[in-house]
Amino acid sequence: MELTGAQILIEMLKSEGVDTIFGYPGGVVLEIYDELSKTDIRHILVRHEQGAVHAADGYARAGGRTGVCLVTSGPGATNTVTGIASAYCDSIPVVVFTGQVPTHLIGNDAFQEVDIVGITRPCTKHNFLVKHTEDLPRIIREAFYIARSGRPGPVLVDLPKDVGSKKIKFEMPGEVKLRSYNPTYNPNIRQLNKVMELVEKAERPMIFAGGGVILSKGSKELTEFARKTQIPVTTSLMGLGAFPGSDPLWLGMIGMHGTFRANMATGACDLMIAVGVRFDDRVTGKTDAFASHAKIVHIDIDPTSIRKNIPVTIPVVGDCRLALENLSRLADEANFGDLQKKRKPWLDQIVDWKSMRPLDYQQDRSGPIKPQYVLEKLYELTKGEAIITTEVGQNQMWTAQYYHFEKPNRFITSGGLGCMGFGLPAAIGAQIACPDQLVVDVAGDGSIQMNIQEMATAVQHNLPVKIVILNNGYLGMVRQWQELFYGRRYSHTCMSCAPDFVKLAQAYGAVGLRATQPSEVVPVLKEGLFSSETVIMDFRVASEEGVYPMVPAGAPITEMLLV
Amino acid sequence: MKEDKHVLSMLVDNEPGVLSRIAGLFSGRGYNIESLCVAETMAPQVSRLTIVTKGNEPIIEQIKKQLNKLINVIKVFEMTGQDYVQLELALIKIYAKPENRAEILRIADIFKCKVVDVGQEYYTVEVTGDEGKLSALLNLLKPIGIKEIARTGIVALFREAK
Numbered sequence: 217m218e219l220t221g222a223q224i225l226i227e228m229l230k231s232e233g234v235d236t237i238f239g240y241p242g243g244v245v246l247e248i249y250d251e252l253s254k255t256d257i258r259h260i261l262v263r264h265e266q267g268a269v270h271a272a273d274g275y276a277r278a279g280g281r282t283g284v285c286l287v288t289s290g291p292g293a294t295n296t297v298t299g300i301a302s303a304y305c306d307s308i309p310v311v312v313f314t315g316q317v318p319t320h321l322i323g324n325d326a327f328q329e330v331d332i333v334g335i336t337r338p339c340t341k342h343n344f345l346v347k348h349t350e351d352l353p354r355i356i357r358e359a360f361y362i363a364r365s366g367r368p369g370p371v372l373v374d375l376p377k378d379v380g381s382k383k384i385k386f387e388m389p390g391e392v393k394l395r396s397y398n399p400t401y402n403p404n405i406r407q408l409n410k411v412m413e414l415v416e417k418a419e420r421p422m423i424f425a426g427g428g429v430i431l432s433k434g435s436k437e438l439t440e441f442a443r444k445t446q447i448p449v450t451t452s453l454m455g456l457g458a459f460p461g462s463d464p465l466w467l468g469m470i471g472m473h474g475t476f477r478a479n480m481a482t483g484a485c486d487l488m489i490a491v492g493v494r495f496d497d498r499v500t501g502k503t504d505a506f507a508s509h510a511k512i513v514h515i516d517i518d519p520t521s522i523r524k525n526i527p528v529t530i531p532v533v534g535d536c537r538l539a540l541e542n543l544s545r546l547a548d549e550a551n552f553g554d555l556q557k558k559r560k561p562w563l564d565q566i567v568d569w570k571s572m573r574p575l576d577y578q579q580d581r582s583g584p585i586k587p588q589y590v591l592e593k594l595y596e597l598t599k600g601e602a603i604i605t606t607e608v609g610q611n612q613m614w615t616a617q618y619y620h621f622e623k624p625n626r627f628i629t630s631g632g633l634g635c636m637g638f639g640l641p642a643a644i645g646a647q648i649a650c651p652d653q654l655v656v657d658v659a660g661d662g663s664i665q666m667n668i669q670e671m672a673t674a675v676q677h678n679l680p681v682k683i684v685i686l687n688n689g690y691l692g693m694v695r696q697w698q699e700l701f702y703g704r705r706y707s708h709t710c711m712s713c714a715p716d717f718v719k720l721a722q723a724y725g726a727v728g729l730r731a732t733q734p735s736e737v738v739p740v741l742k743e744g745l746f747s748s749e750t751v752i753m754d755f756r757v758a759s760e761e762g763v764y765p766m767v768p769a770g771a772p773i774t775e776m777l778l779v
Numbered sequence: 780m781k782e783d784k785h786v787l788s789m790l791v792d793n794e795p796g797v798l799s800r801i802a803g804l805f806s807g808r809g810y811n812i813e814s815l816c817v818a819e820t821m822a823p824q825v826s827r828l829t830i831v832t833k834g835n836e837p838i839i840e841q842i843k844k845q846l847n848k849l850i851n852v853i854k855v856f857e858m859t860g861q862d863y864v865q866l867e868l869a870l871i872k873i874y875a876k877p878e879n880r881a882e883i884l885r886i887a888d889i890f891k892c893k894v895v896d897v898g899q900e901y902y903t904v905e906v907t908g909d910e911g912k913l914s915a916l917l918n919l920l921k922p923i924g925i926k927e928i929a930r931t932g933i934v935a936l937f938r939e940a941k
């Protein structure tokens with residue numbers, strides 16, 4: 217069968233099971249767009265290429281699939297970089313196709329030429345420049361395989377215009393075999409036996425789970441293992457939802473804005489089983505003081521994560537789900553004696569910590585609205601069942617603290633990059649992956665303006681995403697640092713000029729609602745959440761509320777600033 | 780922790796951009812490259828790359844893992860601590876005043892160097908050897924006056940069982 221490169225791309229997308237792509241056309245991808253119009257692949261026209269990648273990211277996370285983007289060369293390609301970097305930091309499988317100038321012009325500073333492969337080398341798992349149409353089928357196969365296997369991540373494929381127009385004889389490539397890339401899935405059972413010995417002996421064990429558990433679809437195995445061994449569980453921001461937020465063994469999130477009990481437990485534990493985490497500095501604080509009384513087990517599919525930041529007693533390289541499944545099985549044969557009795561002092565201590573310093577805030581009847589109150593009501597009204605994306609800043613941390621996730625793949629946030637402007641496009645992607653679920657973007661008044669143009673995308677595609685703006689009139693998280701560490705000098709963090717978000721929603725053809733009093737919070741949420749349209753809810757919240765607990769950067773995580 | 784020199788040898792895909800991935804990894808993560816040497820192997824689609832780097836034990840472990848993580852890196856071998864041969868080639872251009880010429884030739888002879896260019900004022904000698912030999916030679920030539928030097932960086936291979 218003779219096909220053009222553009223037709224081959226479409227054939228390969230179909231063979232990878234792709235039914236939705238997020239994109240934005242331009243000169244060098246005209247041919248591909250022309251072919252696209254002849255297929256039933258759904259194309260979501262975003263309003264900015266950064267939005268395309270965040271949307272593909274949200275789509276991948278909510279749907280457990282690989283997200284796909286298609287953009288033009290030059291500015292189209294450079295606009296994807298922030299999205300790619302965010303997906304890279306959070307290990308999200310996304311394949312980005314960028315157009316490129318024809319091969320004979322590459323290196324000539326041609327119109328809309330950039331070396332996007334060079335630019336994205338450090339923020340992709342891998343990338344390709346396709347020089348010959350003959351290589352295209354194999355490269356696309358490899359791109360998808362690399363993106364989703366092992367520790368997932370974004371892969372970029374740069375497609376020169378002539379590669380897309382040349383006709384060749386097309387044969388569907390077989391399975392991928394790469395001699396230099398073979399992720400280790402099966403954990404070494406001898407290592408796991410050693411882990412089990414530590415678990416048997418430990419008096420104050422805890423589990424620290426991260427995004428790797430969610431990516432490996434290991435939440436069920438994690439929950440089983442923890443319950444069986446009665447080990448309390450904390451997670452990183454990326455791990456929220458990997459363990460049910462209502463379980464008595466749940467400690468809450470760890471780290472800079474972690475709960476008092478999670479951070480205190482970290483300081484006191486004698487065994488930490490870390491699964492699918494990378495010990496980010498926002499988690500560890502001062503590394504020397506982190507879990508300094510504990511033996512540390514570290515399970516991860518990426519060997520570079522192990523011993524990068526924290527010394528480890530037992531390293532286990534492998535798939536988190538498989539490791540947890542094996543540990544769970546080993547736990548059946550282990551000898552814990554009277555487990556309830558054995559755990560009692562430790563679990564009692566945790567309960568004490570919890571009652572001593574619960575997450576707390578004060579909502580006065582007369583106002584102003586506290587952001588935490590909005591989140592608590594959002595949680596109650598949605599019963600913890602909604603898919604929540606966030607922007608970045610205080611809004612993100614309050615969500616992590618006050619919305620209790622029961623299940624994985626429901627909390628979608630830019631964790632590693634901390635990228636403002638992520639939430640709305642990610643919500644769009646999530647809503648497309650899960651059309652029947654309620655998808656809410658919890659936003660700040662600053663962040664929402666970074667990709668607000670995607671409102672048009674949501675409305676155009678009839679996506680009923682809900683945007684909850686915690687409007688404090690500030691770049692709140694930065695303001696909080698200025699308050700605490702820079703003598704309350706609020707240098708350029710006051711957003712005194714912002715659009716009227718209600719009118720803005722209406723201008724986009726969406727619904728706009730506003731709450732200024734505590735008594736309006738629930739009615740606005742009810743009206744907004746249960747509407748079938750795209751809705752912006754503008755909550756005018758207390759302007760100088762802080763996120764607590766807070767561990768100052770670089771301090772031990774047991775040394776928290778509390779309210 | 781002690782920072783030692785380590786010789787890493789690796790087989791990589793012989794493709795455009797691979798060197799840039801490796802160099803980018805080192806610069807992006809703040810690792811250092813003392814020398815780097817790369818050329819095709821017997822299999823034209825594979826190159827061998829030899830890097831000399833410096834770091835304490837955890838850093839070297841990270842470097843090896845990070846290199847292995849690159850899709851185009853086929854295999855990484857740590858030579859340091861193993862039985863291996865290493866060689867480097869250098870071209871040294873020496874200021875050759877008439878009264879020094881005999882001395883230069885004598886030193887060259889002792890070190891089994893070849894004189895590859897003789898000019899009016901300069902001799903250029905070619906030397907191969909391990910690091911020790913090269914630095915010993917340079918130390919002797921320095922007082923005479925070295926104008927320029929070009930070194931290849933180390934290449935290395937494991938020794939086979941005798």
Ligand SMILES: Cc1ncc(C[n+]2csc(CCOP(=O)(O)OP(=O)(O)O)c2C)c(N)n1
Pocket residue numbers: 607608609610611612634635636637659660661662663664686688690691692693694
């Ligand atoms: C793209 C980008 N630019 C800058 C920052 C730094 N930053 C982190 S939080 C924050 C404030 C966000 O303000 P807002 O969206 O209003 O959220 P709030 O903290 O007030 O809830 C800023 C500027 C960032 N994370 N991302």
Ligand SMILES: [Mg+2]
Pocket residue numbers: 660661662686687688689690691692
């Ligand atoms: Mg704000």
